[in-house]
Amino acid sequence: MYFIDTHTHIFSEEFDSDIREVVQRAGEAGVNRFYLPNIDVESIDRLHALSDRYPDLCYPMMGLHPTSVGADFRKDLAIIESWFEKRKYIAIGEIGLDLYWDKTFLKEQVDAFETQLQWSIERNLPVAIHTREAFPEVFESIHKVGAEKLRGVFHSFSGSREELEEIVRLQNFMIGINGIVTYKNAKFRDYLPLLPIERVLLETDAPYLSPVPHRGKRNEPAYLPVIGGKLAEIYELPLEIVAEETTGNARRLFGN
Numbered sequence: 641m642y643f644i645d646t647h648t649h650i651f652s653e654e655f656d657s658d659i660r661e662v663v664q665r666a667g668e669a670g671v672n673r674f675y676l677p678n679i680d681v682e683s684i685d686r687l688h689a690l691s692d693r694y695p696d697l698c699y700p701m702m703g704l705h706p707t708s709v710g711a712d713f714r715k716d717l718a719i720i721e722s723w724f725e726k727r728k729y730i731a732i733g734e735i736g737l738d739l740y741w742d743k744t745f746l747k748e749q750v751d752a753f754e755t756q757l758q759w760s761i762e763r764n765l766p767v768a769i770h771t772r773e774a775f776p777e778v779f780e781s782i783h784k785v786g787a788e789k790l791r792g793v794f795h796s797f798s799g800s801r802e803e804l805e806e807i808v809r810l811q812n813f814m815i816g817i818n819g820i821v822t823y824k825n826a827k828f829r830d831y832l833p834l835l836p837i838e839r840v841l842l843e844t845d846a847p848y849l850s851p852v853p854h855r856g857k858r859n860e861p862a863y864l865p866v867i868g869g870k871l872a873e874i875y876e877l878p879l880e881i882v883a884e885e886t887t888g889n890a891r892r893l894f895g896n
């Protein structure tokens with residue numbers, strides 16, 4: 641049984657002291673591939689260093705995270721865009737809108753998001769979308785840039801039924817399910833099966849959002865089968881099928 645952790649930040653400093661063991665534990669749990677979303681200009685060196693250390697396991701994405709969009713975002717986007725000429729990436733990510741932490745740079749966030757959606761079309765790469773308290777705005781940007789020309793994933797889904805239905809209508813988009821699905825108050829479990837399993841991805845979002853029973857501790861890719869197990873319950877499928885389906889979905893979307 642093999643899993644792909646489609647959204648994991650194991651290049652961050654939280655893993656500096658034991659990355660070898662983290663990768664080994666993941667392998668023992670059947671998690672043999674990691675898709676790494678970039679955050680900002682400062683995280684690029686770390687992202688590349690880990691990808692170079694484990695080229696068969698780690699696949700980097702490149703993009704500017706919405707919470708890192710500030711007054712200087714154009715300068716940051718220029719640096720980030722220049723990397724596409726120098727290296728291979730499996731996606732543009734993570735990008736999106738986050739109005740939970742701060743609304744100061746809403747205009748700039750929308751501009752950066754739509755610019756990066758445009759890159760996705762130009763470079764024929766999928767997008768990994770982060771959205772927090774911003775679904776209407778994110779959908780507006782997707783439709784403005786061209787929903788039929790884009791493909792990607794709404795990572796870390798925990799939205800409403802209406803939001804899920806809107807994603808169902810976006811034929812080329814999947815959702816990424818992480819540890820939140822194991823939390824007591826995760827209402828979206830009830831309507832999640834509205835989205836067929838063919839459009840679901842597994843992710844940890846490590847080091848954040850550890851699934852129960854590891855909640856509150858640092859998250860790591862070895863916990864991915866716990867999330868898969870919850871999904872198996874929700875979709876009433878054997879875990880083997882969930883692993884096979886979600887791994888196939890990831891490879892199809894990211895072409896790797």
Ligand SMILES: [Zn+2]
Nearest residue numbers: 647677734845
């Ligand atoms: Zn993330």
